[in-house]
Amino acid sequence: MATEDLEDLPGVGPATAEKLRENGFDGYQGIAVASPGELSNTADIGESSAADIINAARDAADIGGFESGAQVLERREQIGKLTWGVSEVDDLLGGGVETQSITEVYGEFGAGKSQVTHQLAVNVQLPSEHGGLEGSAMFIDSEDTFRPERIAQMVRGHDDEVLEDTMVLHGVAEEGEADAGDEDLMEEFIEVLLDNIHVAKAFNSNHQILLAEQAQEIASESGDEEFPIRLLCVDSLTAHFRAEYVGRGELAERQQKLNKHLHDLMRVGDLHNTAVVVTNQVAANPDSFFGDPTQPIGGNILGHTSTFRIYLRKSKGDKRIVKLVDAPNLPDGEAVMRVEEDGLVDE
Numbered sequence: 001m002a003t004e005d006l007e008d009l010p011g012v013g014p015a016t017a018e019k020l021r022e023n024g025f026d027g028y029q030g031i032a033v034a035s036p037g038e039l040s041n042t043a044d045i046g047e048s049s050a051a052d053i054i055n056a057a058r059d060a061a062d063i064g065g066f067e068s069g070a071q072v073l074e075r076r077e078q079i080g081k082l083t084w085g086v087s088e089v090d091d092l093l094g095g096g097v098e099t100q101s102i103t104e105v106y107g108e109f110g111a112g113k114s115q116v117t118h119q120l121a122v123n124v125q126l127p128s129e130h131g132g133l134e135g136s137a138m139f140i141d142s143e144d145t146f147r148p149e150r151i152a153q154m155v156r157g158h159d160d161e162v163l164e165d166t167m168v169l170h171g172v173a174e175e176g177e178a179d180a181g182d183e184d185l186m187e188e189f190i191e192v193l194l195d196n197i198h199v200a201k202a203f204n205s206n207h208q209i210l211l212a213e214q215a216q217e218i219a220s221e222s223g224d225e226e227f228p229i230r231l232l233c234v235d236s237l238t239a240h241f242r243a244e245y246v247g248r249g250e251l252a253e254r255q256q257k258l259n260k261h262l263h264d265l266m267r268v269g270d271l272h273n274t275a276v277v278v279t280n281q282v283a284a285n286p287d288s289f290f291g292d293p294t295q296p297i298g299g300n301i302l303g304h305t306s307t308f309r310i311y312l313r314k315s316k317g318d319k320r321i322v323k324l325v326d327a328p329n330l331p332d333g334e335a336v337m338r339v340e341e342d343g344l345v346d347e
Helices: 003-008 014-022 028-032 036-043 047-061 069-076 087-092 113-123 148-156 160-169 183-195 205-224 239-244 248-272 299-305
Strands: 101-106 136-141 197-201 229-235 275-280 282-284 294-296 308-314 319-326 333-340 343-346
Touching: 003 014, 003 028, 014 036, 028 047, 028 248, 036 047, 087 319, 087 333, 087 343, 101 113, 101 248, 113 136, 113 148, 113 229, 113 275, 113 343, 136 205, 148 183, 160 183, 183 197, 197 205, 205 229, 205 239, 205 248, 229 248, 239 248, 248 275, 248 299, 294 308
Parallel strands: 101 275, 101 308, 136 197, 136 229, 229 275
Antiparallel strands: 282 294, 308 319, 319 333, 333 343
16 A cells, blocks of 8 residues: 555544655555564554554455465465575475575574575576575674675576576676676676665674664565565574573563564564564574484574474585474475586585
8 A cells, every 4th residue: 555545544643644654654565564562663653553444454455354275275375486496405395495484594603504695685686487486685784794795605506597687687797698708797697686785783682673664664665676586585584582581580572572583574574465584593402312402592483483394404415414403395405506606516
């Protein structure tokens, strides 16, 4: 819905509408899926008034009711699949990373989690025929991992046909004139792709939560642009929460904040057909006598909210094992990839 329609909702005057827009609620659908408490705090109104506004938005957006399985299937046909650039991993994931879902990638230090987020930030900008989503990316960086130099290496790692088709898509060169061997053109092309990755460094957990809320606004504003936001990466999701909330006494508060943060991320995915990819740290389970003792941070809150859970672990040299631990519609399995200068590649 256009932003000027907010005043048509009962109880929403110009001042309230402006507060809602400033906090990312610029359409009926976003308001319809909010809670009364959330809307009350955002717009500085009573919870009763907030509930009335939400109900009116649900009626206007035709949201919140039951629908048939056939309608669900039709809606799921809009879901995009973003390639990892590794055929074995794409097969494991049923075609790639899904939009409208949270994909969690966890593993120990050096397993390649940040490499995955960088590769996806490049691949999301590829043409659809090459496994991309023809969109741009957002990157919430909590561990100072984002490196534009790495993006440049991964761009150059694609073959000439992919590069030249992507140059045409992004208007860097005309059809038939794109040349991946032209160094000046390549430098310009890399700069264009970097401009389409919106990076924010999170300094603590509260700042990280605020950035996720701002991400909703950016994704909404990008909806009418040529390359809308189609990927949101958080690297890493849990680092600040783990450092700031120490001990069992603070566990409940940590999990509550983490839960809200995850639902803010999920809203970006649902409302804007965006793939949400979060990385996660691991801890050793001292009770484990057999098998791999590592387990992801975040407990059941993260386990239940993530649609897909992927475990990365080191193997010999640059080889990495990609294990699909949980997915609603796919069997568990493993794939092998390599992390090289060109990016993520087949074994």
